[in-house]
Amino acid sequence: MDRQSVRVCGPSAAGVRMSGRRVGCWLSDKKRRRMNLDAFIRFCADHGVEVVKIDLTQPLGPQGPFDIILHKLSDVIVEAEHDSQSQQLLDNFQSYVSAHPDTVLLDPLPAMAKLLDRFVSCRIMSQLNSSLRDWRICSPPCLEVHSGNDLSSIQQAVIRQGLTFPLICKTRVAHGSYSHEMCLLFSAASLADIHPPCVLQSFVNHGAVLYKVFVVGDKHCCVERPSIKNFPSGPCDRKTIFFNSQKVSKPESNSDLTSVDEHMVDPPSPSSDAVAALVKELRAQLGMALFGVDVIINIGTHALTVIDINIFPGYEGMPQFFSSLLSHIQSVLDKHAAAGSHTTSGSSEETVDKSAKLAEKPEVTLLDLVSCKYITSFCHTINQAKDKLNV
Numbered sequence: 001m002d003r004q005s006v007r008v009c010g011p012s013a014a015g016v017r018m019s020g021r022r023v024g025c026w027l028s029d030k031k032r033r034r035m036n037l038d039a040f041i042r043f044c045a046d047h048g049v050e051v052v053k054i055d056l057t058q059p060l061g062p063q064g065p066f067d068i069i070l071h072k073l074s075d076v077i078v079e080a081e082h083d084s085q086s087q088q089l090l091d092n093f094q095s096y097v098s099a100h101p102d103t104v105l106l107d108p109l110p111a112m113a114k115l116l117d118r119f120v121s122c123r124i125m126s127q128l129n130s131s132l133r134d135w136r137i138c139s140p141p142c143l144e145v146h147s148g149n150d151l152s153s154i155q156q157a158v159i160r161q162g163l164t165f166p167l168i169c170k171t172r173v174a175h176g177s178y179s180h181e182m183c184l185l186f187s188a189a190s191l192a193d194i195h196p197p198c199v200l201q202s203f204v205n206h207g208a209v210l211y212k213v214f215v216v217g218d219k220h221c222c223v224e225r226p227s228i229k230n231f232p233s234g235p236c237d238r239k240t241i242f243f244n245s246q247k248v249s250k251p252e253s254n255s256d257l258t259s260v261d262e263h264m265v266d267p268p269s270p271s272s273d274a275v276a277a278l279v280k281e282l283r284a285q286l287g288m289a290l291f292g293v294d295v296i297i298n299i300g301t302h303a304l305t306v307i308d309i310n311i312f313p314g315y316e317g318m319p320q321f322f323s324s325l326l327s328h329i330q331s332v333l334d335k336h337a338a339a340g341s342h343t344t345s346g347s348s349e350e351t352v353d354k355s356a357k358l359a360e361k362p363e364v365t366l367l368d369l370v371s372c373k374y375i376t377s378f379c380h381t382i383n384q385a386k387d388k389l390n391v
């Protein structure tokens with residue numbers, strides 16, 4: 001794939017027409033600004049589609065009816081654990097959804113909730129090692145570290161699971177303000193610096209180049225971003241490096257952590273066919289239509305390595321994002337109307353939600369995910385992160 005050219009893959013976005021349908025939309029203020037929601041609303045209006053901003057502080061009934069709701073409720077779900085106002089917003093949303101089973105959610109809450117938990121997303125990524133082996137697609141060895149795990153048991157588990165130093169440590173909660181504080185660990189002793197629950201992943205040298213794969217329904221594109229530079233493999237005495245992930249892989253990111261050695265040989269770009277196979281597999285595994293995948297190329301093996309999966313990402317650099325999104329909304333509603341059934345899936349026909357199988361813990365049922373009860377276990381992580389940041 002040519003690094004400089006960004007191409008949208010998938011059926012043509014032309015011919016968007018959807019008169020008489022109403023789209024509700026809930027996004028955080030930050031997301032509204034980043035996405036330029038007002039411009040999207042105008043774009044939709046130009047194509048005969050009404051998009052209405054939902055106010056979660058007011059009953060949704062009078063704001064509706066909605067044929068479909070576009071949302072990124074991840075922040076509210078995470079906040080709801082320690083903030084009763086956010087819980088009320090979520091309850092308000094849930095009561096509308098329960099009373100209107102015909103309203104399509106883009107994306108469905110249970111599917112989205114899986115990606116809030118890096119324990120679950122790491123399992124999804126690990127499955128790619130077997131399902132996409134023929135494409136030489138893999139994910140780094142990963143370890144779930146639970147609250148209460150002591151240092152020596154963590155050190156033993158790192159060795160047992162075949163993780164290699166350096167390690168990257170990520171919070172269990174994958175989205176929201178406190179989820180992007182990470183660290184790089186260079187020795188077994190430095191594992192004392194981590195704050196469970198969290199995941200440990202082997203750090204894979206990749207020439208400081210990351211590819212963001214943005215997915216909108218049956219279309220996707222791949223854009224190049226800066227990333228963390230290479231480190232010598234194996235343990236060493238170096239001190240733990242703490243960093244905020246939002247500062248390393250944005251288009252404008254430029255820091256000591258991402259600065260590249262000019263003598264370094266660039267790794268090859270990912271093949272378009274492999275990326276397409278990855279997107280197809282993840283659409284089916286996740287039961288989602290709006291997600292992003294971060295991939296890197298291992299400089300030693302050239303394997304396409306999946307390191308992160310995100311709910312409704314920024315799509316910065318995706319050409320024709322607005323028309324792809326509107327086109328997807330139209331196609332979901334057309335299929336929904338044709339089926340005439342009470343489905344809440346916002347994903348394409350080939351999508352099969354395998355969440356129950358992947359969330360192997362018997363205590364986490366699909367129903368728990370829908371009602372977001374399992375997020376309860378995240379509460380202390382968020383509080384811990386807040387303590388660390390003194391907020």
Ligand SMILES: Nc1ncnc2c1ncn2[C@@H]1O[C@H](COP(=O)(O)OP(=O)(O)OP(=O)(O)O)[C@@H](O)[C@H]1O
Pocket residue numbers: 140168170174179180201202203204205206210226227228245246248249294296307308310
């Ligand atoms: N296993 C890994 N090997 C090498 N580099 C990694 C690995 N995991 C993460 N990174 C680097 O750290 C950065 C942040 O990691 P990650 O993408 O998991 O964080 P995040 O907070 O979930 O990011 P996002 O803002 O995309 O949600 C990546 O952009 C990449 O530069």
Ligand SMILES: O=P(O)(O)O[C@H]1[C@H](OP(=O)(O)O)[C@@H](OP(=O)(O)O)[C@@H](O)[C@@H](O)[C@@H]1OP(=O)(O)O
Pocket residue numbers: 028030031034072074075174175176177179212249250292310311312313314315316
């Ligand atoms: O707005 P941005 O472009 O920074 O988008 C980022 C998005 O923030 P927003 O959705 O709240 O805006 C993040 O969501 P939260 O973890 O904060 O929930 C996360 O999905 C990142 O992966 C996105 O960065 P990208 O992967 O696209 O570079």
Ligand SMILES: [Mg+2]
Pocket residue numbers: 294308
């Ligand atoms: Mg990422």
Ligand SMILES: [Mg+2]
Pocket residue numbers: 174308309310
């Ligand atoms: Mg992420």
